[in-house]
Amino acid sequence: MSGRGRACRAAAVLLLTLAGQATPALAATPPAGATVRGSGVVTWAASAQRLGQGADRSYRLIVRVSAGGSDLRVRLSNAYGDRPLTVDAAHAGLQAEGASLKPRSNRALTFDGDHTVTVPAGGTVWSDPLPGRVPAGARLAVSLRTPDARGPATGHEMALTTSYLGKDADPGGDADTGWTLTTGSWWYLDAVSVRPAHPRTGAVVALGDSITDGWGSTPGRDRRWPDDLARRLRADGTGVANAGISGNRVLTGNNGGPSAVRRLERDVLSQPGVRAVILYEGVNDLKAKDPASAAEIVAGYREITKRAHAAGLCVIGATVAPFKGWLQWDPDAETVRREVNRRMRADDGFDAVADVDRALRDPRDPERLRPDLDAGDHLHPDDEGMRAIAGSVDPASLDCRR
Structure with missing residues (x-):
């Protein structure tokens, strides 16, 4: 030929x-x-x-x-x-x-x-x-x-x-x-969907808000953090699905669609071949007009984790990145963010934690994004920040043999 x-x-x-x-x-x-x-x-x-x-x-x-x-x-x-x-x-x-x-x-x-x-x-x-x-x-x-x-x-x-x-x-x-x-x-x-060459190959779903949806990354270049993760995992054939919706919250529906709790079935559990979900939400709950408490956000995480575990999925929780400088930031929201992250790191039911906060925060001011990873609005990472989020995910955590 x-x-x-x-x-x-x-x-x-x-x-x-x-x-x-x-x-x-x-x-x-x-x-x-x-x-x-x-x-x-x-x-x-x-x-x-x-x-x-x-x-x-x-x-x-x-x-x-x-x-x-x-x-x-x-x-x-x-x-x-x-x-x-x-x-x-x-x-x-x-x-x-x-x-x-x-x-x-x-x-x-x-x-x-x-x-x-x-x-x-x-x-x-x-x-x-x-x-x-x-x-x-x-x-x-x-x-x-x-x-x-x-x-x-x-x-x-x-x-x-x-x-x-x-x-x-x-x-x-x-x-x-x-x-x-x-x-x-x-x-x-x-x-x-596709049928991969190896029968044990699975997929991971990124469940998130505008950061997962790619806001702040370069349009037309596939530089959202799930895209970067897909490139990291390409050698072993793992599929990556992006379930990010701009404005989405863990607990309550809004113009960002049904909450993460409500859409878990539709956007994660119904997808074929899924073996893990990365949960990266929470900032929209804590900066809302009627903000959620740390206990409420963590309770939402627990419900998602429980249902995902029941379906045989690994759950990787991603800590909430800093956002000082964004219009809706205030010291109370920062206190809630830190408490949510503290409880996530203390193992609140997750199979693993991707420490996005640690990957993106400014060492000189941990309440802010690193300037070189900030898309400019102090909430959304740029292309390099997206790559840092993907880099915080340990590939070994995506297969916990549940």
């Missing part, structure tokens, strides 16, 4: 025959039933949020997978929809540049053998496995068409990645023809 032939064959991403397993999912609150997972290991995810209104259009959504593998599947979400969502075309391919794809890499996805699928209001649907292999770290383009979407749309607002829209664009095409608009959000797509 020629070099060009081998390249084309490698680019032919394996697009799956979607086995349409409609699973209950959250709209505003989590389902009460048992967790239903897709097969394989989650290699990319973005937590569902309510976006704008649905429309008759095509989407070309660009995501970077973490772990590589075969039998690629995608999960479509209509979590915030108030009516069924029809997708009459779905494809997956490898991005070349912009909205254009590598030649012959774009393959049709099917759902229970059908090219059209209807996702129930409040629900999700997994695709069937697609034969072929996706390389680790690949830029995957998932293209969808929603011919009659109306009402609230579901997606993820802050993608920090450019994706593409088109009224008449062909999801099955390779060229950038018809993709006339760009979007900084992901629409309807909330997870991708």
